[in-house]
Amino acid sequence: MGERSEWGWDRQAVLDEYAGARRTFHALLDGATAADLARPTSGTRWTNGQLLWHMLFGYLVTRVLLGLVRGFSRLPRSASEGFAGVLNAGTRPFDAINYLGPCGAVKVFGPRRMGVAFDRITGSLQRRLARESERDLARGMHFPVRWDPFFQEFMTLADLYRYPTRHFDFHHRQLTLGAGG
Numbered sequence: 001m002g003e004r005s006e007w008g009w010d011r012q013a014v015l016d017e018y019a020g021a022r023r024t025f026h027a028l029l030d031g032a033t034a035a036d037l038a039r040p041t042s043g044t045r046w047t048n049g050q051l052l053w054h055m056l057f058g059y060l061v062t063r064v065l066l067g068l069v070r071g072f073s074r075l076p077r078s079a080s081e082g083f084a085g086v087l088n089a090g091t092r093p094f095d096a097i098n099y100l101g102p103c104g105a106v107k108v109f110g111p112r113r114m115g116v117a118f119d120r121i122t123g124s125l126q127r128r129l130a131r132e133s134e135r136d137l138a139r140g141m142h143f144p145v146r147w148d149p150f151f152q153e154f155m156t157l158a159d160l161y162r163y164p165t166r167h168f169d170f171h172h173r174q175l176t177l178g179a180g181g
Contacts (some may be wrong), residue, residue, distance in 0.1 A: 025055070
């Protein structure tokens with residue numbers, strides 16, 4: 001078990017979660033045939049391949065969100081609250097883009113490229129997290145809770161570092177790949 005922060009957050013546990021997700025992602029990709037990837041998932045409109053890309057995207061978007069939190073955390077909380085409100089108002093277009101993105105992405109990113117991208121992004125997040133100070137991990141902002149069930153009204157960097165693996169684990173259960181679904 002890793003060292004816990006003064007407020008009970010375990011950095012090493014999050015680093016270990018990334019490593020576990022990386023192993024799982026590669027096992028899913030390595031065990032999937034083209035037919036498996038084209039099969040519908042359980043509970044989504046995506047195929048397994050599209051959902052795998054969406055799972056990868058959860059980590060990619062986290063890197064962008066880290067920058068937003070850093071910026072908005074230096075402003076009055078009302079700034080991020082207003083920003084989250086605007087984003088919540090745009091949920092319908094977001095949902096359409098969120099659905100269509102993976103539909104197109106799998107035409108460009110095959111399993112090998114997804115695996116390489118997953119390694120790069122989780123490695124990048126691991127390195128960033130390892131360098132974060134306790135003070136920075138406590139920085140936060142308001143989030144558009146209508147965009148994702150794992151977004152909370154207010155999230156700190158510490159919360160955000162946990163987000164992509166929660167998102168990953170949720171969608172992993174929707175895959176219909178051999179033992180993965």
